[in-house]
Amino acid sequence: MVHSDAMADHPAEPDVEPPAEDAYRLLVESVVDYAIFMLDPTGRVISWNAGAERIKGYSAQEIIGRHFSLFYPPDDLAARKPWHELEVAAEVGRFEDEGWRLRKDGSRFWANVVITPLFEKSGRLRGFAKVTRDVTERMRADEALRASEERFRLLVQGVLDYAIFMLDPTGRVISWNAGAERIKGYSAQEIVGEHFSLFYPPEDLVARKPWRELEVAVDVGRFEDEGWRLRKDGTRFWANVVITALTDESGRLRGFAKVTRDMTERRRVERTLTEQRKLVGHLVEAQELERRRIAWDVHDDSIQSMVAVGMRLQLLANRLPEPEAAGVRKLDEAVRSSIGRLRDLVFRLRPPELDRHSLAQALDHYLTDVAGSWGVTYRLRHALDDEPSAESAITIFRICQEALVNIRKHARASAVEVSLTSVDGGxxxxxxxxxxxxxxxVDTAAGAPADRPAFDHFGMIEMRERAETAGGWWSMGEGEGGGTVVRFWIPDSSGGEP
Ligand SMILES: Nc1ncnc2c1ncn2[C@@H]1O[C@H](COP(=O)(O)OP(=O)(O)OP(=O)(O)O)[C@@H](O)[C@H]1O
Ligand SMILES: [Mg+2]
Structure with missing residues (x-):
């Protein structure tokens, strides 16, 4: 009965299947992108299609009857891989693998292989269907991508100056580089998986700053900030932070890249510099006030009383007989020349033109009186849109004064030219x-370049300090036709914060 049941089932099949089977075989035989062939239960090739011939290089005639282990490189043979693959396929119903295979000419290609066991109705193994694809190109492309990703990863990993790490969309750390470890003090092991809000001081957490930063990054793609962050040991550092949202092709948020830089040192330097500038500014201001006070005192008190003494001496000389009169006139001359020297002193302390007239006039007076006396020709050119503020004017005057004194002391020049021009609001x-x-x-033994002051000479340092304190700049260099040029710029309303 069992037998006849089987007989009743089977005969129907050949009636329906043959045409389809035929068509199917034709189809398989003509496929060229895939090597599709059959193995008998021991692994010998029993069918071969066009794709197999194209990929592996053997014709059907050459290969049918040969064992498929022929396609495997020696190390796979040593590991008995071909036989192992058939065993697994027979056992679990399918075997898939990628690896190197050999062509007829001995060259290798990277193959994607699927082996399927074929069973008879009775359950007896009839053989295997094997589909092989040449994916060398894809593998190479993958490899190249992997290599470039690996190189990039190593690069990021090794950067020490920047903490570069990634967050998942919720803000948990998923990667960590050497710079991050150096700056923040956590090892990758300690921090991966933790939420990045850990780096923020309590006041920022209360304000929910970390979460707001991620929101902004999602909204506009990027967020930049400077502020205090915490190291592992709880100390603070001043950080420059850039957060970039990372989205995939479909626009879905994949996470964030975060780059953090430790700016503590730079901030400190900037602060001390600002503090120093402020201090120098105050000193210079105090010095100018003091000079002006002394100048006015000398002018209003000493000079006035000496002028009075001079007048009395003249009166006296007119009334006295000779030779007493001549003696008194000598005294009067001595007093007068003292008055002249005191006026010079007053001028040097505080040119009165600066308070009463203009910067150009003050400079002109100085050039006439001073430069004129050392026998150099001088020229003053000025094309100012506006008169600079009182502080700017005194700064400019003082720098010119030192530059001119230097010319007298060091230059051995026969001509001097001073020019004032309005440029960039200064x-x-x-x-x-x-x-x-x-x-x-210049004492170049110390290696000081021409535009940098050597530190044992105070004049240059002072000129530069004055200019920079006023928010401007100062330089000194060689003139076009030899000689020296001191060039500086002072903003019109100086004395402000740099
Ligand atoms: N116009 C110039 N021509 C040639 N050399 C100059 C000129 N100006 C400055 N120098 C050189 O630069 C040096 C530095 O000048 P700086 O004004 O700093 O110092 P100093 O004039 O020597 O001394 P201090 O100004 O402190 O009294 C001078 O010693 C001089 O060698
Ligand atoms: Mg000097």
Whole structure:
């Protein structure tokens, strides 16, 4: 009965299947992108299609009857891989693998292989269907991508100056580089998986800053901030932070890249510099006030009383007989020349033109009186849109004064030219001489370049300090036709914060 049941089932099949089977075989045989062939239960090739011939290089005639282990490189053979694959396929119904296979000419290709066991109705193994694809190109592309990703990862990993790490969409740390470890003090092991709010001081947490930053990054793609962050040991550092949202092609948020830089040192330096500037500013201001006070005292008190003494001496001389009169006149001359010297002193302390007239007049007076007396020709050119503020004017005057004194002391020049021009909301000043040049005079043994002051000379340092304190700049260099040029710029309303 059992037998006849079987007989009743089977005969029907050939009637329906043959045409389909035929068509199917034709289809398989003509496929060229895949090697599709059959193995008998021991692994010998029993069918071969066009794709197999194309990929592996054997014709059907050459290969049918041969064992498929032929396609495997020696190390796979040593590991008995072909036989193992058939065993697994027979056992679990399918075997898939990627690996190197050999072509007829001995060259290798990277194959994707699927082996399926074929059973008869009775359950007896009839053989295997094997589908092989040449994926060398894809593998190479993957490999290249992997290699470039790996190189990039190593690069990021090794950067020490920046903490570079990734957050998942909720803000948990998922990668950590050497810079992050150096700056924040956590090892990758300690921090991966933790929420990045850990880096924020309590006041930021209360304000929900970390979460708001991620929201902004999601909204506009990027968030940048400077502020205090915490290290592992609880100390604070001043951080510059950039958070970038990472989305995939479909626009879905994948996480965030975070780059943090420790700016503590720079901030400290900037602060001390600002503090120093402020201090120098106050000192210079106090010094100018003091000089002006002394100048006015000397002018109003000493000079006035000496003028009075001079007048009395003159009266006296007129009334006295000779030779007493001549003696008194000598005294009067001595008093007068003292008055002259005191006026010079007053001028040097505080040019009265600066308070009463203009910067150009004060400079002109100075050039006439001073430069004139050392026998150099001088020229003053000025094209100012506006008169600079009182503080700017005194700063400019003082720098010119030192530059001119230097010319007298060091340049051995025969001509001096001072020019004032309105530029960029400030005054550009040039004091040029035709003397020996800075290189000849400056103590270059210390290696100080011409535009940097050597630190045992105070004049240059002071000129630069004054200019920078006023929010401007100062330089000194060689003139076009030799000699020296001191060039500086002072904003019109100086004395503010730099
Ligand atoms: N116009 C110039 N021509 C040639 N050399 C100059 C000129 N100006 C400055 N120098 C050189 O630069 C040096 C530094 O100048 P700086 O004003 O700083 O110092 P100093 O004039 O020597 O001294 P201090 O100004 O402190 O009294 C000078 O000693 C001199 O060698
Ligand atoms: Mg000097």
């Amino acid at each position: 005054t550009l000043v040039e004091v040029a001489d035709n003397g020996v040049g800075v290189g000849a005079g």
